[in-house]
Amino acid sequence: MTQPPPVAPSADDILEALDPEQRQVAAEPSGPMAVLAGAGTGKTRAITHRIAYGVHAGAYQPTRVLAVTFTARAAGEMRTRLRDLSVAGVQARTFHAAALRQLHYFWPQAIGGAAPELMPQKFSAVGEAAGRLGLRLDRTELRDVASEVEWAKVSLLTPESYADAARRARREPPGMDLTAMARLLEAYEEVKSARGVIDFEDVLLLTVGILQEREDVAATIRDQYRHFVVDEYQDVNALQQRLLELWLGGRSDICVVGDPAQTIYSFTGATPEHLLRFTARHRGAGTVRLVRSYRSTPQVVELANRMLTDPSGGRRHGSVQLVAQREAGPAPRLTVLDDDPTEAAWVAAEVGRLVAAGRPLSQIAVLFRTNGQSEAFESALADAGIPYLVRGGERFFSRAEVRDAIVLLRGAARTDDGSKPLPDLVEDVLGGLGWSRQQPGTAGAVRQRWESLKALVDLSARVAARGEEVRLPDLVRELDERIAAQHAPDVEGVTLASLHAAKGLEWDVVVLAGCSEGLLPIAMADGAEEVEEERRLMYVGVTRAREVLHLTWARSRAPGGRASRRPSRFLEPAAGMLGEGARSPSSSGGSRGAGTRQRRAAAPRRCKGCDAELTTAAERATGRCPDCPPTFDEATFERLRAWRLAVSRAQSVPAFVVFTDATLEAIAEAAPTAQRDLAAISGVGPRKLILYADQVIAVVGGADPDEVLDQEPSAGDQDALPDG
Structure with a gap:
């Protein structure tokens, strides 16, 4: 006997399944709406039910709805949920997938012929561009340069506008200054043109260009898609926002969903400002806050809330105050270990205890800030015979x-x-x-x-x-x-992941390791905005836990080392929950030494002329802002420039590869007389000390630049070099 087909839910049935805030999102399917959705509050449920309600209530034609998200996995999840709600025909795609489909369809009409071939990755093209400029970059530097190319393109920058924008954003491309990076951007576009290919950013850029130039194409797309939903809107960059605006064409039938507290990809050009300013751009837009956390226990939720509380007691950067809906669970636990190996061994032992108590391996995760931290935990788990999987990166x-x-x-x-x-x-x-x-x-x-x-x-x-x-x-x-x-057959295992790779995932048990200054926030986060992003990254880690949350940090790197580390500043607001191990030495009445040193290291560098904060690598190298005049000896600087030009010609490399102008200015100002003095200058690394130290010191002392070129590197002063 055949089963009757399932009965499609009514519009009222769809609303009945939602909590009050989710119902508010779904019950108003037309017009602009911004949804500020805290971690674990059911945002995907809210927006899929909004679409389903709009379809079943007759407000939408499903084929005229475009739902956009950031990963193919999230788009697939959205399609599955809509199918379960008896909704078919809605397009749920990533920005790139939607744009690529439109580009291939409209290219013959707008440009003629077939669309260019899409490069699977830009590594080789970036390498060729660097080679054309005489830049010698290793594979890791090329990967970072490729990321910088992506940032420039999604920020809608040209080679001409790149340097100023990168300086304001405090970008520091590896192995070159901003002028050289601008030249590389131009060379990269020339390489692509010669190959007849495009990259992933071009998919969006070319679609934007066609929509801007061809009103007939834009009208066709706007007629096709009348209603828009954008998930993870806090991660939208300038290029994606421009494409979205062109799809809309001045209309306002759009619902955006995101969480400012989970903005952790600003280095790729993402910004929560589009979300936070949505109501200002769309007149009459409503705002709904999803605050009921269905993922985590009240104890985990309380810790997460405390981490986003500012010193005045308010919320940071538009974040929501979560309200836990689950039953109580164990309190988050902070464990302080003596050193990194002991921390890894403790984590492995705790995981073993949890598994022995019946926790499935797949429901346990160990999270950390950098991929380089994974080795210690991989080794400790392997030594304990516990299978593991590394997510978001290679083993x-x-x-x-x-x-x-x-x-x-x-x-x-x-x-x-x-x-x-x-x-x-x-x-x-x-x-x-x-x-x-x-x-x-x-x-x-x-x-x-x-x-x-x-x-x-x-x-x-x-x-x-x-x-x-x-x-x-x-x-x-x-x-x-x-x-x-560690090359055992693939089996269910504990998840090891960086905090970035853990975004969008959840586990019953989370161990958040390395909760110390220098890792969280990472040492390179030397400005207020960078530190706040690190705070949000830790918040993401905390909110991955459903039931059990362990936090750990180690006092020193190696066994027997000096206990110079201190807990992450992000733990301080939760010290009442986590204990004294969450307090810095200064706030707990202990030794102030380590904490003072850390604060001094993290403090912004100031101009020695006017005391303004120095925001770029070049400014920090010279120790002054652009408004203050240089104090170095001009004659010394010109001799150094002449020497650099001669070296660059002899080595067939651009002059800035030897030393940037900012570094030369710093050298001229410091007037070093020994390698120890030269090594203290920003931009002078160990390799350049070996290659150029004796020549530079001689030129600073007044020697003719041409006469010092034949001078061999000296090893006589190697003991004077600092570590590294």
């Missing part, structure tokens, strides 16, 4: 820099004569891959590469601590064992 031992490092270590193990301590020998070997103790000043792939190599150096120190007889072959055997243990 540690699959990373290119780690594979290259192990090859070098295996080769060096054959000739290890025991004359150097193991950690020192490992640092020497990894120096061939560009390792230095000095942390890179930029985020992205360069930072991740450095973190990976640092993890190997740290591992060598732990292995060396087993005894004086431990040598490099022992470390290689240790690495081989770890590689073998």
Whole structure:
């Protein structure tokens, strides 16, 4: 006997399934609306029911609705929920998927012929562009430059407008100054044109261009789509916003949904300002706040709320105050460990205890700020025999820099004569891959590469601590064992993920590790806006937990090291819940040393002329703002420029690759007389010290630039170099 078809829900049935705030979103399907949806408050439920109610109530034709989100997974989830609500025909797509479909359809009409081929990635084109300019960038630097290209394009910048905008945004592209990056943007476009291809940003840019130039095409699309829903609206960048405005064509039948407190992708051009200013742009727009958290226990929700409370007791940046709907659970627990290896071992032991108590592996996650932190937790879980999965990145031992490092270590193990301590020998070997103790000043792939190599150096120190007889072959055997243990068949496992990769996911149990200054917020976050984004990132981590939340931090990096770390400043508002381990030494009456040093390091740099905050790398290098006149000796600066030009010609590289103008100004102002003085100047790294120190010091002292070119690098002052 065949089953009768399911009965489609009525419009009233759809509203009946919602809470009061969600019902307010769904029951007014026409006109502009902004939905501020806190973490776990059912925003996808609200907007899919809004669409379903509009269709079943006769306000929408489903084929004239375009629902836009940011990931294919989220778009698929939206389509599934609409199908369950008996709604078919709604287009639920990402911005890029919707634009690409329109581009292919309208290209023959608007341009003629077939649309250009889409590059799967821009790495090789960026590499070719760099080569045309004589820039020598390694693979990690090229990845970061590719990210900078994306930022420029989604910010609607041209090569001419890039430098000023990047300076205001405090962008620091790796391996070059802003002028060089602007040249690379131009060269990159030339490479694409020669290849006859486009990149993912071009999909949006070209669609925008066609809609702006061809009113007939714009009219066709606007006739097709009358109603719009945009999810994760806090992540919209300038280019996506422009495309959305062209789709709308001045109409206001749009519902946007987002959470300002979960804006964590500003480095890609995302900004919550479009969400926060929505009602100002759309007259008569309503605002609904979804505050009922169905995901997390009251204890987790309370911690999340405290993290977003500003010093005056208000909410930060338009965030909502969550109200927990679940039954009570265990209180979040903060555990302070002595060092990083002990922290990783504690986490593995706690995970083992949870699994033994019946928690499924798939419902446990270990979250951290940087991908470089994953190695310690991978190793500790592997040692404990606990399967794990790395989300949002390669397994540690699959990373290119780690594979290259192990090859070098295996080769060096054959000739290890025991004359150097193991950690020192490992640092020497990894120096061939560009390792230095000095942390890179930029985020992205360069930072991740450095973190990976640092993890190997740290591992060598732990292995060396087993005894004086431990040598490099022992470390290689240790690495081989770890590689073998972590390439077991794919099974259900604990999730390891960075906080960025964890966005949009949730687990019953979350361990948020590394909750200390320098990691959360990360050390590179040296401005108020960057620090606030780090706060939001930690908030995202906390709100991934449904029931159990552990937070951890370690007092020092290595066993036996000085306990110089302090807890993340973001824990301070929750110290009443988490205990004294959440308080900085100064606020708890203890030693002020570490905390004072951290605050001094995090304080913004000031102009030595007018005390204004220095916002760009060039300003920080010279120590003055653009409004204050230079105080260096002009003759010294001109000699340095002449020397730099001669070096760049001899090495066939652009002059700025040797030193930027800002660094030359800083050198002229400091007038260094020894390598120690030169090493203290921003922009003078270990490699440039080795290559140029003696020549620069001679030129500063008055030597003729041409006469010092044949001077060989000296190793006589190596002991004067700082770490790294």
